[in-house]
Amino acid sequence: MxxxxxxxxxxxxxxxxxxxxxxxxxxxxxxxxxxxxxxxxxxxxxxxxxxxxxxxxxxxxxxxxxxxxxxxxxxxxxxxxxxxxxxHPRFAWRGVMIDVARHFLPKHDLLRYVDLLAAHKLNVLHLHLTDDQGWRFESRRFPRLHEVGGWRPDSRFGDRRSGGTAGRPHGGYYTQDDLRELVAYAAARHVTVVPEVDVPGHSQAAIAAYPELGAAGGGVWTDWGVNPNVLRADESTVDFYRHVFDELLDVFPSEVVGLGGDEAEGGDGRFVRRIAQHLAARGRRPFGWDEVLDVGPLPTSTVVASWRGEERGLRALDRGHDVVMCPEEHVYLDYRQSDHPDEPIPVGTRTTLEDVHRYEPAGADRVLGAQANLWTEHLDSPRRLDYAAFPRLSAFAEVVWSPAGPRDFAEFRTRLAAHHLPRLDALGVEYRPLDGPRPWQTLPGVPGFPR
The missing domain is CATH 3.30.379.10 (Chitobiase/beta-hexosaminidase domain 2-like)
Known part of the structure; x- marks a missing residue:
């Protein structure tokens, strides 16, 4: 087989x-x-x-x-x-999050990833469209969001503790027509595109465009990490984002719409609640990272993405929310794939192909499903994205589609090497070979920060 x-x-x-x-x-x-x-x-x-x-x-x-x-x-x-x-699939939500905010992914490569998801019977593409380092959604009502927030003068290169920079500007954004095209292309392949605009933290790109939105000013961020500058919680800022989300809803028909809610140092939970209520009033389901559990009562339709382990996801289930499991220690595919010294920009915990294949979502009989996350601070090109994603994403596809029960990694690895890697070769995917990176996939001298 x-x-x-x-x-x-x-x-x-x-x-x-x-x-x-x-x-x-x-x-x-x-x-x-x-x-x-x-x-x-x-x-x-x-x-x-x-x-x-x-x-x-x-x-x-x-x-x-x-x-x-x-x-x-x-x-x-x-x-x-x-x-x-x-x-038939085990889970209804078989997702992949691609962070296009830290590093912009050209439209043709985004369409290519829809095809790659469909070929693996994955059915949700979660797009992280905004962050401190970039705004990728065209706003016709507030055009400075993409015109100013879509570009930064430089980028951190390697781990932020090293102080290294790329020495070149970076940016880009998708027009609303681009994104409508993406949505239609994905729908034809039975992939739902779930957009995310992150509030109230991770918002420096928006604040650079409209300084009155933030607690402090500043430009589009060129660093990685958690930025303490968050959105103001006054009603005018909430109204601004209601209009932004209305534009988003006009482009994306997905029932589920992401509002972020993560890593907002000093962020006001009322902001998240009001945006969640706005989405619910528009007939959509808010989707937030697990920090949203701390902001007070949310619409029961809110979907929680459990990324800081799985305990918070189980707590969300007990509160009546639907849950998508995406714990960083298991399914963050930007994390390093081995302890080999040639791994490019080794960050996070070691997450091998076998680690991903043996992942078993907690509360499997109760959750919507699971998703793998590809954060792109250190994935600055489609080639780097391919290297991080594959073949671990192939293993993840088996986790969320195939029946529950013991998994035989040796059998999977044999099947992968003999039959599936040749398919990826035919598709032109620049995956990580099973025995380690090719010479051009290494980045000698660029520091990471393994944990």
Whole structure:
């Protein structure tokens, strides 16, 4: 069996059959996003619970067709093994957060990541659009947000304690039309784009554009870490952000909308509550990092992302909130992948491929699901993002899709090396090889801060 993520069941048959891309489809009752795929001498048949299930069956057929099927110009007729696959996801939320605020990811690479998520049967792209270091969402009502907040004069290079800088400006933003295009492209691949505008902390880019918003002034931040300058909690600032979020809602149809709420030193919880209430009044579900549990009563529809371990996520469940598990010690994919001295900018705790594959979300029978997070302070290009994400993201996909139960890492690693890495090669993904970085993937002399 060469499929990844591992399906609910795979029953091999005898022989192979020619496949030209055509198959029969019918709708049947079953789990959401589920399907049954039958390959026989009579042809290929898919029985799917819904459109998403049919799409996932297509991804399985693509895998069965061999690595060449992942190229921009796939082969014509291929040979498929006779088999039957029964499959459906374990979790409804199978997400990836990409931080495009610290380092801007060009639109074509963002679209490429939608394809990579879809190929792994992941279904949520959480976009961290704003932070101290950049504002990436075009605001037509407040254009200085992207015109000023979208650019910084320099960037810290390597760990902030070293004092090193890149010595070049950085920036960019997505127009609303860009983001509508992204949303439509993702929807066609059954991926939901969840936007996030972070308040009241991580807001220096907005404050640089409109100084009256902040407790103190200053430009777009060129450093990493936690900035003590937060948004003012007066009503005029809250009104400003109500308008910003209304623009966001006009672009993103996602039911869930992120408001951040994290690492706000001295931040006012009333700000978070009022924005959460505004989103709920607009028929959306607020989505906040686990610090939002400390700001007082929130709409019960609020979704909590548990990143500082999982205990706070369990507490949120007890309070009646839906939860997405994303604990930093397990699924922060910007963290270093080994203790090898050639790992580029080694930060955070060591998080190996095996560590990700053996992750088991706490409260698995109660949570919405889980997501892997890619913070980009030290991922300043699509090549660096690929290196951090893959193949660990392939392991994470198996965690959130495949059935619960013991996982055999040795079997997974064999399947990955023999079958899935060639697919990533065909897609042009510059992943980290299993035995360590290639020479051009290292960054000699650039300091990190491993924990």
């Amino acid at each position: 060469n499929l990844l993520p591992r399906p609910v069941s795979f029953t091999p048959g005898d022989g192979e059959v020619d496949f030209d891309g055509a198959f029969r489809v019918e709708r049947v009752d079953g789990p959401a996003e589920g399907y049954r795929l039958s390959v026989s001498p009579d042809g290929v048949r898919v029985r799917a619970s819904d459109d998403a299930g049919e799409f996932h069956a297509r991804q399985t057929l693509r895998q069965l067709s061999g690595p060449a099927a992942f190229r921009a110009v796939p082969p014509g007729v291929v040979r498929l093994p006779v088999c039957e696959v029964v499959d």
